[in-house]
Amino acid sequence: MRIKSVPIETATCPDSGMSRRAFLDATGGCAVALIAAMGLNPRDGLALPVGETIGERAGNEWRSPIPTADGVNIDHSAQVILARVQGHVFVFNLACPHQTAAVKWLPADNRFQCTKHNSKYTPAGAYIAGRATRNLDRFAVRRDGNFVIADLDRLIQSDKDAAGWAAATIPV
Amino acid sequence: MVKHAIDLWASVYANHAALRTAVEFLHVAGLVGGGGSAIVVDRSTLAVPASPSAQAVQLTTIRSAHRVVIAGLAVLFVTGLLLFAADLDTFLWSRVFWLKMGLVVLLIGNGAIMWMVQRQAERGGARAWSRLRTTAVVSFLLWFLTILAGTALPNIG
Numbered sequence: 636m637r638i639k640s641v642p643i644e645t646a647t648c649p650d651s652g653m654s655r656r657a658f659l660d661a662t663g664g665c666a667v668a669l670i671a672a673m674g675l676n677p678r679d680g681l682a683l684p685v686g687e688t689i690g691e692r693a694g695n696e697w698r699s700p701i702p703t704a705d706g707v708n709i710d711h712s713a714q715v716i717l718a719r720v721q722g723h724v725f726v727f728n729l730a731c732p733h734q735t736a737a738v739k740w741l742p743a744d745n746r747f748q749c750t751k752h753n754s755k756y757t758p759a760g761a762y763i764a765g766r767a768t769r770n771l772d773r774f775a776v777r778r779d780g781n782f783v784i785a786d787l788d789r790l791i792q793s794d795k796d797a798a799g800w801a802a803a804t805i806p807v
Numbered sequence: 808m809v810k811h812a813i814d815l816w817a818s819v820y821a822n823h824a825a826l827r828t829a830v831e832f833l834h835v836a837g838l839v840g841g842g843g844s845a846i847v848v849d850r851s852t853l854a855v856p857a858s859p860s861a862q863a864v865q866l867t868t869i870r871s872a873h874r875v876v877i878a879g880l881a882v883l884f885v886t887g888l889l890l891f892a893a894d895l896d897t898f899l900w901s902r903v904f905w906l907k908m909g910l911v912v913l914l915i916g917n918g919a920i921m922w923m924v925q926r927q928a929e930r931g932g933a934r935a936w937s938r939l940r941t942t943a944v945v946s947f948l949l950w951f952l953t954i955l956a957g958t959a960l961p962n963i964g
Contacts, residue, residue, distance in 0.1 A: 740896065741817055
């Protein structure tokens, strides 16, 4: 089959009559408009900020300053999430209880979601939907001045120890 | 502005199963189309007999495969970028992800070398076929290692 060469400026789609240049201009314009619309998302005002925190490890303990405002901090090296939500501080395991893939924080939705099978959790770690069968696992925590200390050997699963899971928080 | 766009994309991606399916399908399709073509050609390059006519046919096959592989890589790049943006925080900190990216860079570099060696072989370069076979072996291995890294990515941080 021989293909006839047509200059880019004048090439047209036989069905639409739109030139290639016009098509590229239109799609480019749509992309710019979409990006602009993304920057004007009104739900952003509701989102908790997310940040990186590197807590100190000492043996089986993980220690970090108590966040001064509501937000989510993730320590990837220790595989823990530090969250301050409505007067409570929690330390979660970064792994989803379903198949231990990492969970991610979705600021625009104000919730956690598993990166593998999309199980959803509230900022306090409560299960919302998905393949997981329990809440995010919390570490046992205690307060030391302005620091939160998590016992990395005491991971509390909500389906086995509901009371312990509910108590694994520091009121602030 | 960029952060808002990425956050919104992460949210849209997380909330739309059809979108996730489409992006992941295209990523796998790019892999099967581009990587599959490359692997088939790599194998035939290693098996081609030392006769000039067979080698000429193989060089034509390699040349035509380049277009398919590059198209596959383009699809992989675009969908990979969308997947990366949908889960930026996880991937930025993932050693397996950066290992995979390193393998992709090696794959592209090897592809460029293969393209140059193929041109040498077409001009009758004395050692070109030996180099072409070497790049075919490297390509074969790198495709599978990249697939391995991609498979490990959701399972190992």
